[in-house]
Amino acid sequence: MYIRVKHSKTTYFIQCDPTETILDIKQKLYALVDQPVNDQRLILMPAGEVLDDSKTLADQKVENDAVVALTLRKDDNEFEDVNIVRPNDFSPMQ
Template sequence: MYIRVKRNKTTYFVQCDPSETTLNIKQKLHSLIDQSPNNQRLTLVATNDILDDSKTLADLKVENDAIVALTLRKDENEFEEVYIARPEDFTSFS
């Protein structure tokens, strides 16, 4: 299976298995974005649930082709807001 990990205007297609944990996914992302797993937070967009590092994708009911939002840690231990650009943000109708 794969999941779509989105942040701002970027989408990462991550191949994974339902038995993998959220931490495994963060480790895969680490090689792509150069941010350690502790500085990443993954949120399942459909339910707005923050994914627990120790739970598997199956436990968290993350399905094939799920959209997961990636946010990064800012200063003072806070995470940035979820922001995923949508195509309509880039089109204007007058």
């Protein structure tokens, strides 16, 4: 399976298995975004649920082709707000 991890205007397609934990996914993202796993937060969209590092994708009902928002820790130790550009934000093509 794969999930779409969105951060700002970037989408990462992560190949994963339902038995992998959120921490496993964050470790895969570390190679892409160069942010330590402790500075990443994954949020299942559109529900807005923060995903628990110790639980598996299946435990948290993350399914194939799910959209997950990535937020990163800022200098003030707070996480940034979810800021993803949704396809419906664009006008339809003629």
